[in-house]
């Protein structure tokens with residue numbers, strides 16, 4: 193479990209200090225799939241960096257499986273448990289060959305050679321970059337770099353995986369593939385996933401959605417309870433899936449239709465049922 | 475007008491890792507058009523817009539901007555100065571000054587905008603991207619990902635280019651900021667008839683604001699047409715790593731269930747109207 197208690201964080205610079213997280217109390221249990229949403233600058237990346245002790249609280253506490261992140265003797269164990277894909281994949285390419293980059297974390301963790309080979313191949317195939325394994329990461333397109341960064345974390349096999357906007361540069365099919373990989377790791381290997389995203393149709397796949405607003409937790413609930421709150425979400429700079437928005441708009445225009453669909457399939461069914469009930473012949 | 479003629483580009487030529495990123499690409503974009511540029515990762519979009527902006531020379535072929543050949547070394551800087559603005563895919567490549575203010579002021583200064591005008595330009599651009607003035611004295615490296623993206627966009631808008639090219643500008647923007655900034659760019663497009671090329675992986679964004687779309691695949695142009703033509707064949711798009719907007723999927727599914735609805739719909743307002751119309755038909759029967 194990842195747990196925070198009254199987590200408060202300041203950035204301190206020459207001229208000023210600025211508090212960006214205020215008294216965050218949070219528990220993320222093993223096996224959960226949590227999506228974190230919030231406007232630009234709301235504190236998502238800052239929060240995530242506390243989960244593997246890249247940042248330490250200015251006050252309050254963070255524990256990873258009971259280990260206090262501010263206690264230096266736990267640092268190695270925490271980093272081994274929690275893998276993180278940063279917002280900009282460019283900053284995290286360390287090697288000059290794609291497969292070495294993906295092997296970097298497991299090598300550091302002392303995983304045996306043959307096992308590393310297996311993991312690296314599996315991870316590169318999972319993100320569709322196996323053919324690029326001998327290339328230099330520096331010479332890849334934006335989306336290709338992002339896939340390599342995700343492969344690196346898959347090969348590390350951590351217990352907690354924190355993904356900071358991992359699909360921002362991917363094409364629609366790539367985004368879907370990465371989401372399916374994440375979902376599979378979560379379901380089959382009970383990997384705990386914390387996904388920061390601005391894509392609402394990714395957030396609907398989580399079991400839990402946390403909405404940050406100006407450094408505080410504003411909502412913390414299931415997608416089914418959060419997304420029907422269309423006007424509230426819009427008022428804080430967020431959005432809902434197009435499916436939900438269409439039903440919401442129909443509802444506003446006086447159609448008696450419930451606004452609880454989060455994807456195209458369920459939205460289609462809801463509309464179809466209402467249209468049939470209205471006596472339209474098919 | 476932008477004329478791309480038989481442009482090819484090869485990375486790492488002559489090595490085992492040679493990549494043909496662009497393969498004999500030709501097309502024309504008229505003045506004042508608003509074009510979406512979509513394609514799978516690695517299809518060549520960034521390479522293409524870097525060439526159109528004159529930052530990268532094609533391996534072969536020609537690019538003419540308003541009849542001036544920008545692939546011809548000597549004429550390039552003078553002819554292009556301030557005319558074309560490119561927002562890079564990674565804002566980090568664009569931000570290098572010590573304050574946000576200096577970063578946004580850099581472009582206009584560089585193209586010779588008088589000092590007296592710079593301040594207004596910076597503030598106007600800042601407003602367009604939805605940032606407040608207290609950010610101006612911060613270092614760009616102390617910003618969140620989305621804030622950096624906004625500053626990078628402001629740094630190009632402040633030059634007031636006639637041709638504005640944005641390489642995945644909405645990646646990392648929150649939905650509110652995305653709609654606001656795209657809306658402002660649309661306004662600039664209609665008020666000053668600037669030409670816009672928007673590279674994007676969001677089919678929803680492209681459907682919301684572009685008139686025509688270029689679809690790239692494996693270094694070639696697969697399609698160049700209006701929205702309805704491009705989003706008509708969802709199978710073909712999928713094969714090329716792309717999709718149709720979610721709203722279009724819903725209309726296509728309704729149609730395949732036997733409802734008499736249009737399936738060439740890409741925007742929520744249009745979908746709503748279409749479904750209201752169908753429901754009205756039910757009442758009248």
Ligand SMILES: Nc1ncnc2c1ncn2[C@@H]1O[C@H](COP(=O)(O)OP(=O)(O)OP(=O)(O)O)[C@@H](O)[C@H]1O
Pocket residue numbers: 330331332333334335336361363485486493494495513514515516517518519520521522563
């Ligand atoms: N500096 C480079 N050296 C070698 N190959 C490169 C380099 N930059 C890009 N490539 C290759 O050229 C091809 C086109 O890349 P480009 O960056 O233009 O794609 P893109 O369509 O912008 O992709 P994305 O959506 O991922 O940003 C890809 O196969 C990529 O691997």
Ligand SMILES: Nc1ncnc2c1ncn2[C@@H]1O[C@H](COP(=O)(O)OP(=O)(O)OP(=O)(O)O)[C@@H](O)[C@H]1O
Pocket residue numbers: 203204205210212230231232233234235236237238239279615616617618619620621646648
């Ligand atoms: N290194 C830093 N120094 C000072 N302030 C910072 C630093 N990094 C971030 N901030 C500030 O902290 C706040 C939270 O930033 P954070 O990166 O956590 O936001 P975010 O929710 O991840 O935003 P985005 O959606 O844009 O990625 C912002 O106001 C930002 O300007």
Ligand SMILES: [Mg+2]
Pocket residue numbers: 236237238279356618619620
């Ligand atoms: Mg962030």
Ligand SMILES: [Mg+2]
Pocket residue numbers: 333334335519520521563641
């Ligand atoms: Mg690109």
